[in-house]
Amino acid sequence: MIKVAVIGCGYWGPNLIRNLFEIKEAEVSYCCDLQASQLQSAKDRYPTLKITKDYKDILRDADIDAVVIATPADTHYGIAKEFLLAGKHVMVEKPLTFDLGQAEELVDISKKAGKILMVGHTFEYNPAVIKAREYIEKGELGKVYYLASRRVNLGIVRSDINALWNLAPHDISILIYLIGSMPEVVKAWGSAFIQDDIEDVVFLYLHFPGNITAHVQVSWLDPNKIRETVIVGSKKMIVYDDIDNDGKIKIYDKGVDKIEYNNFQSPVYADYQLRLRTGDLLIPKIDSYEPLKKECQHFIDCIRQNKIPLTDGENGLRVVKVLAAAQKSLKNNGTIVHIK
Numbered sequence: 001m002i003k004v005a006v007i008g009c010g011y012w013g014p015n016l017i018r019n020l021f022e023i024k025e026a027e028v029s030y031c032c033d034l035q036a037s038q039l040q041s042a043k044d045r046y047p048t049l050k051i052t053k054d055y056k057d058i059l060r061d062a063d064i065d066a067v068v069i070a071t072p073a074d075t076h077y078g079i080a081k082e083f084l085l086a087g088k089h090v091m092v093e094k095p096l097t098f099d100l101g102q103a104e105e106l107v108d109i110s111k112k113a114g115k116i117l118m119v120g121h122t123f124e125y126n127p128a129v130i131k132a133r134e135y136i137e138k139g140e141l142g143k144v145y146y147l148a149s150r151r152v153n154l155g156i157v158r159s160d161i162n163a164l165w166n167l168a169p170h171d172i173s174i175l176i177y178l179i180g181s182m183p184e185v186v187k188a189w190g191s192a193f194i195q196d197d198i199e200d201v202v203f204l205y206l207h208f209p210g211n212i213t214a215h216v217q218v219s220w221l222d223p224n225k226i227r228e229t230v231i232v233g234s235k236k237m238i239v240y241d242d243i244d245n246d247g248k249i250k251i252y253d254k255g256v257d258k259i260e261y262n263n264f265q266s267p268v269y270a271d272y273q274l275r276l277r278t279g280d281l282l283i284p285k286i287d288s289y290e291p292l293k294k295e296c297q298h299f300i301d302c303i304r305q306n307k308i309p310l311t312d313g314e315n316g317l318r319v320v321k322v323l324a325a326a327q328k329s330l331k332n333n334g335t336i337v338h339i340k
Contacts, residue, residue, distance in 0.1 A: 002300050005030035005058045007079060008070035009038045012093060016068050017042060017049075019296040026300045030058050055079060059086055066116075066303055068296075069093060073161060077102040084109045084117065091299045093120040094169040095323060096316035103320040107313035118299050118309040119316030121173040125294040127287040128248035132231065132240050133178050135251065141233025142255075147175060147214040149229040152222035162199040164188065164326055167218035172322045173311075174229060175206065175214050182318055182339060183208050188326040189334035193221060204326055248286055253279030 002025060006017050009031050020028045031042045032055045039051040058064055059082055066089035069079050077097045080090050084106065096119050097103045110117035123129050135141060149171040158166050176182060183206040190202035201219035208214065227242035237252040259273045295311075302309045309315075325337040 001025060001027045002065045002303050003027050003029045003063055004300075005032065005061075005064050005067045006070065007032045007055050007058065007067055008072075008093075009033045009042050010035065010070070013038075013070040014042065015292055016070055016296065017046065019290070019293045020068070020300075021046060022293065023297055023300055025304060026296075029064060030061070032058060059083060059088075065089060066091070066299070068299070070120075073165065074098055077106065080106055080117070081109060084113050084115055087113060087115060089116040089118075089299075089303050091116075091118040091120060092316070094173070094316070094319070095119075095165060096313070096320050098165065100317075100320055100324045103313075103317045107317050110313050116299070116302055116309060117313035117316075118302070119311050119313065119319070120295065121169070121177075121311040121315065121319065122291050122295050123170055123174050124177050124311055124315075125291040125298065126242070127289060127291070128240055128242065129174055129177065131249050131284060131286055132229075132238050135236075135238060136178060136231070136233075137180075140236055140251070141231065141238065142235030143233060144179070144210075144212050145232045145234065146212065147178065147229060147231050149175065149214070149216045150218075150226045152217060152219040153225040154222060155220055157194060157200070157220050159195060159198065162190075162192075162202065163218045163220055164190065164199060164202040164204075164330060165323060167220070168202065168204060168216060168326070169319050169323065171204075171216045171218065171229070172319050173315075175208075175216075176318060176322075178229075178231065179208050179212055179214075181209050183214070183322060185336055185338055186322060186325045186329060187334055187336050188330040190330055199330065202326075202330065206322070247283040249284055251282040251284065253277075253281070 004026050020026050030050045032052050033039050043049055043051050067083050068091045070093045076092050080092050083090050151167045185207040187205040190199035192199045194200055200221045204216040206214040229240045231238040239250045255277050257275045257277050259275055325339045329335050329337045
């Protein structure tokens with residue numbers, strides 16, 4: 001049994017606790033939070049839980065094998081570092097850190113300690129996202145031209161973090177996962193309407209190897225809840241809608257074909273013509289499971305089997321690199337920033 005503690009049981013923590021309790025190879029021993037009401041709520045639902053307001057109680061417990069950190073993002077670095085140095089395996093919710101240097105340090109510490117550092121990029125465990133990547137890898141879409149992603153809603157408005165760092169980690173993680181490479185260039189611009197210097201809406205432009213471009217819109221000031229990614233290829237197109245329970249993935253046999261002609265035709269015509277093509281719409285069957293449950297199971301399995309997680313520290317570092325470059329662009333009026 002892997003003995004686990006959850007630090008932070010506010011908004012996302014209860015979901016982590018619930019899923020970890022359902023994993024037979026895990027024993028959830030501790031829950032930590034600064035709010036007594038949150039702790040009591042967890043204790044009422046899971047009477048065997050030890051509860052504490054001080055995470056150092058968990059740090060001093062030699063029986064704890066691993067911790068899952070779901071605290072505010074600006075505390076991730078300090079807490080994760082202490083537990084890695086104490087010889088505990090660590091899973092951190094997104095983003096790994098706010099600072100690129102701190103993210104690099106955590107990855108280095110985990111390697112030297114021989115402990116797992118995993119980041120909660122849940123959408124890389126999402127069956128619809130996995131299915132979309134399979135279609136791309138099999139060449140069903142042809143050459144991928146561009147991707148467009150929207151993650152907008154009305155609320156939750158944060159005061160400690162802008163929409164870029166709060167919402168875009170999901171989309172950046174998805175894009176890197178689908179394309180299979182890091183973007184080379186990022187450009188970001190946005191606006192702070194409600195609070196000074198905290199952008200409520202942000203637009204990202206990313207350029208990937210192979211002349212693949214991507215556009216991301218994130219906002220917590222939108223009348224509609226939208227969680228959608230469009231992937232346009234030379235042969236087919238995919239729409240991934242995370243809210244559509246009837247068809248999270250739709251594959252459109254649509255495109256523009258170039259019809260070649262012989263050169264002996266009249267010179268007033270081009271050597272080719274463009275033709276719009278519209279074919280079938282396919283809605284494939286998607287496996288039904290909770291991505292967070294799969295993510296938590298993966299964390300426990302990697303500890304037991306000494307495996308590198310799909311969303312390991314390096315994975316989290318890649319997303320932070322893009323976020324840091326985007327933040328730099330955002331604060332410099334949309335200047336293009338190259339990602340090293």
